[in-house]
Amino acid sequence: MKTHVKALIVGGGAVGTSIAYHLARAGWSDVMLLERDELTSGSTWHAAGLLPLFNMGYATSHIHDYSVKFYKTLEEETGLNAGFSVVGNLRMAQTQARMDEYMLYASTAETVGIPYEWLSAKDIKDRYPLVHTDDLIGAIYHPTDGYINPADVTMAMAKGARQRGVTIERKWQVDGFEWRGDHWDVHCTKMVEKGGNLFASDERIVIHAEHVVTATGNHAPRTARLLNIKTPAIVVEHQYIVTEPDPALVAWRKENGEHPVLRDADARWYVREERGGWILGPYEDNAPARFQYGVPDSFRADLYPLDLERIETEYMSFIHRLPSSETVGLKDDYNGPICYTPDGNPLVGPAPGLRNMWLAEGFSFGITAAGGTGYYLAQMMVEGEAEIDMAALDPKRYDGNWMTTEYAARKNEECYSHVFILHHPDEEREACRPLRTAPAYDMQKAEGAQFGQVNGWERPNYYGPKDAPSNFDHDSRSFRRGSWWQYAEDEAKAIRETAGLIDATAFTKHKLYGPGAVDFLDWFTCNKLPKVGRINLTYALTGAGTTRTEYTIVRDTHYEFYLVSAGAWSAYDADYLRKAMEDWTAAKNDPTQWIIVEDVTTKYGVFALAGPKSRDILAELIRDPQPDTALSNKRFPWLSARDIELKMCPVKAIRVAYTGELGWELHHPIEMQRYLWNELTAAGAKHGMKLVGARAQNWLRQEKSYRAFGTELGRDATPLEAGLDRFVDLSKDFHGKAAMEALGIRSKCVTLLIDGPSDADPWGREALYDGDEKVGRLTSGGYSVAFGRSIGMAYVRPDLAVPGTKLSVRMQCQLWECEVTEDSPYDPTNARIRQDG
Template sequence: MKTHVKALVVGGGAVGASIAYHLARAGWSDVMLLERDELTSGSTWHAAGLLPLFNMGYATGHIHDYSVKFYKTLEEETGLNPGFAVVGNLRMAQCQERMDEYMLYASTAETLGIPYEFLSPAQIRERWPLVRTEDLQGALFHPTDGYINPADVTQAMAKGARQRGVEIVRRWQVDGYEWTGAEWKVSVTKMVEKGGNLVASDETAVITAEHVVTATGNHAQRTAALLGIKIPAIPVEHQFIVTEPDPALVDYRKTHGEHPVLRDADALWYVREERGGWILGPYERNAPARFAYGVPDSFRADLFPLDLDRIEAEYMSFIHRIPSSESVGLKDDFNGPICYTPDGNPLVGPAPGLRNMWLAEGFSFGITAAGGTGYYLAQMMVEGEAEIDMAALDPKRYGSWMTTEYAVKKNEECYEHVFILHHPDEERPAARPLRTDPAYDRQQALGAQFGCVNGWERPNYYAPQGFDDHDARSFRRGGWWQYAVDEARAIREGVGLIDATAFTKHVVKGPGATQFLDWFTCNKLPKVGRINLTYALTAAGTTRTEYTIVRLGEDEYYLVSAGAWSAYDADYLRKAAEEKAGEFGYIEIQDVTSQWGVLAIAGPKSRDVLNEIVKDADPATVLSNKRFPWLSMRNIELGMCPVRAIRVAYTGELGWELHHPIEMQRYLWDQLMQAGAKHGMKPVGARAQNWLRQEKSYRAFGTELGRDATPLEADLPRFVDLSKEFHGKPEMQEKGIRSKCCTLLIDGPEDADPWGREALYLDGEKVGRLTSGGYSVAFGKSIGMGYVKPDLAVPGTRLKVRMFNDLWDAEVVVDSPYDPKNETIRKDG
């Protein structure tokens, strides 16, 4: 066994084997994979091996697509057959709303180039007569999908890794990690079998590694404890049953090919053929999480007792859908732990607070994701960034506020929601409310319907008391839509108040702060008392973070960024500052997110409302352009509340962000609502704000802005100062303009708007995709933002957008189609 390697991969399941393979294929010749037991002895061995090719996540969709294509090449390279049955994947729908979901799936699949076709009940019956179809609306069929043998594909990847020089070592367990400042010292212990259990021997060793990747599956909590971090990957029981041969199926197969993987999402199960019988895998309610604090030493390739009562409804619906199965007996059953995360996405990327430590944990669909995870994680490690934006999978999307109990509740909920309708306006209830700002109760009393951002409760919209947000959800214009329209109009025509407390907020100060931020971000730094919008880039020149920078002093700055990405932004900021401290001098960074509340007031009457309560020697002029110009900051007093007021509005109207001591928020909220009453002020939620920012072509991080596009491709040259040197500049310039962001007005269906996941076409050719979508109150039609080929990002270009399986007219418009000269936002008073 080597004692020094370039990269050490910990975990010998499908994910670990793929990472080791792809690191070697990417050029790292000195790679070791360490497994505490045997390869595939974790959840890989009892996985059903399904390959659900596509889901609604853009990054995850790419990962699954790569896996499916990659697995088809393994036999030629390694000589080992991974057992890939390309039988297709049939997603059946019992109701029109499920078909609406599939049509959104399909349009998003087109953005990745994934083939599909829609089938009617009659077409399903004609192809697969064993399936009952009279109560179906139809189905979505992915012909290139199928299933694979988990153990075989893992062994094939392991052989491919060995052929490329990877050393695979079994029966060694990691017991400690120590960072020396340049590399990791990993303490390991030889494991031996005694009485059927795996126990530690007296033989130990230390492996030194420049990089470590953990792919420890169900043992993620042990990994977290060894590293001193939080990893919200906790297993949930998943059971599936295998039937005896079905005579009707055996007879059918004499003259027909194999059935596709069948998914009756409304019945909460999947089914595939297995040796003349069926495998039924339900995603039932009340499946419990297990091993919240670690896997017992006695648990190896073990299973839990089957709980047939828990899956009785799913089993009966399986018999209903495939009537020939009613008389077939059960041959085998499995109930094993499968890791989940609170949102269902795996945790892939740099570990929080640690250098050269990479996580690949929390895979609920590990066989499907293994190939692509290895490929894209290897890109991140070897090249510095992946070719797709991996932020949605970043381990730092959960902050230090996350606890074990939270992860347990959310992971159980996530399992239960695998086949629940995934509305784009979905809000899941488990572990909520948790993080609330002081005005929460006030907003709730006004009918706020809350969404959850990084654990924070944030109003999505306001509705009458007794309104049911769950019933209001839809793939079209839901029951909440008119309320959001009214809120958007209130800001365009009058005044609205938005709770933006979830914004991430950092103070950066010290002798090295100015030089550091000038290098760290791509725009000019503002003068004292002024603000600038700017971007921190990745090493690949793409957009890593968007900041509003407020300069409080010569060497003191207040940075505001997206609320969903607090830990993600903090980690990158701190690591960058540590790297440059020797060059620039002392830099102090404080995360003050929970110390400062933010209420944003916007609209033509916003100044009138603030004038009611502002305290100043000359209150009539304190908010005027002369004393308080656009894109500036002033410390003001609103009643008894000191406020760091920033004259900027994400809605594109006259307005201010009112940053205040969070303990005074309830007082400030009451003052503003009382002052705003005579001006008709409405509380406004995030959905209306999202529509309004699209009318101004304001890019949002996580949609238009991400690690797969540069600020220049986002068409933001005015925020890039090419006269200075900054991190990622050469790489940004080298990339050029591969695609370009633009805004489109859309003549879509009367009852629907785009969600920002749809494909764009010109003359039948796919030329781009939407990244945001919604409704424009200013133009009375749908609106969207997205990326197209550069030569098409020109006002007047007419395209088509795929919505509900039809193509609708869309026109590229000027940037900031509403008030392109920013006259309303600069309004004096």
């Protein structure tokens, strides 16, 4: 058995075998896969094998699309039939809201190139007469997907991997990982089978691996403990039942071939054909999380006791939708583990805090995602980055100290029950909330704040009525302009006309200081470093030259810096910053150039005050020897920072506003937040200030063409492609510079004003067209109070990124006219931001 390999994959399910296959295909010749039992013995063996293309996420849509296409090629390569039944997938809708969801998804599907068709209720009945359609509005149909045999496709990928030189070893359990500076020592124990159970033998080896990938499925909590990291990947029970043959289905198939997969999303189940009968898979309430702290040694390819009463409602709706099934008996039933994460997306990418350790865990749709995960993870490992931005799946989105096992278990149970719940773009799920709250939370709630959750933090999305019922926000959600929309419009107008106060406490905040801080940051980021007392917007790049992190850097002294980045990406940013600092320090090899980095996110709260009256509001509170000039352009110019006192609260004030108006960010000791909130709201009330949430801020920043990390900014585009040339200093050397220049300009980020429907705005995932040609996709969307039109940001071909270019955007199945506008269409000269007083 090999003891030295380039890459070791731990886990022999569909995901692990796909990763092994794709690493070998990408050119890595020394790859080994270990499985503690038999291939497919985890969740793979009892999976229903469905391959749904439907997904509201851009990266995940690409992953699913690749899988479906890839599986169709395996038999030709390996000679093994993967059992792919390309029968199509009919996703039905009982309500207009559900059709709205499908229409939003369809525009995303177009950007990926996924084919689909629309069917009316009559179309469904004509094609599939077994389906009861009287209460259906319509459906979306995917002709290219269907279902596959999970064991067969896994074995086909395993054979393909072996043919490419991969070594696969069964009955070896990993019991420990040790990083040796340039490789991992992976401690393994031979497992033996006795009486149907697995036991550890006395045979042990250590495998030296340059890279390790964990794809351990149900065993993810144990793997995380071995690595001393956290994971939200915890299994939830999933039941499905198999019926006896349905005579009506058997008769239909004789004339028509195999029946397509059916999904009644409003009834929360899927159905597919199985040997003349049906497999029904419901996603019901109250399915419990299991094995939070690890899978028992006695649990192998086992199942849980059935709880059929739990799925009675879904079973009865299945009979309603397929009346011929009413007299058909049950043949088999399953209740097995299926791994989840709180947002339903897997954990794919580098492990937090570790070198050359890669995670591929938490797959609730593992068969669908396995092929694409192997393909894109192999790109990340071999080439440094994938061709699509994989940040939405990065494991570090749940790596904060706030994330606990209890949180993950309860959120995973919620996620399971929400598989078929309407996925509004403005959706906010209720479980485990509130959890992380800033001190002003209760006061904001009393003012009608309706909160969203960002990295566990409660953050106001908008302010509704003070006496709003508890279900107000839930009932306000829509794929069009929900009832929250008017509140966001009023808040946006207030910032443009008077002033608004925004809670930005969730911002990620780091202090970085020491003799090496200047040289390190100069290498780490692409813009010039600011002078003392000033700020700069800058970017840290990936090794591939694309955008990895956006920072606002405040220079407090020559060697001291305060870094502010996106609140949703705290652990993601911290991990990259620390690893880059370690790399730089090691390359320098100079102990005098030490650097210290400190995460101070929870030490400071942040309020953003913006609008033409913001200076007047602060003037009432500032305590300064020369209060009349303390906030003037001369003493406090735009893009500068000062330590000031607002009555009894010390504040690091930064003159910048994400909304494009005169404004300040007020970074303050978090223990003084309630005091500062009261002072600001009292002073603001005299000047017409409103409390403002994140949705209005998102609209306003698009009027200024301010790019946002996670939408316009990510690992699939460079700062130059994002149109941020003014923040890139090409006269200096910085990390990723050569790769960025080598990529050139493949596409350009633009702002568009959109003449869309009167009751809806884009959400930022819609396809763009130039005539009949698809030319790009929106990355952000919303409404502009300045222009009275919908607004969006997008990436298009460089030749189309010219102000005045007419394009069309797909919304609600129609193409709507839009126009590329100049960058920062609102106040392009920044006169309002710079105004003196």
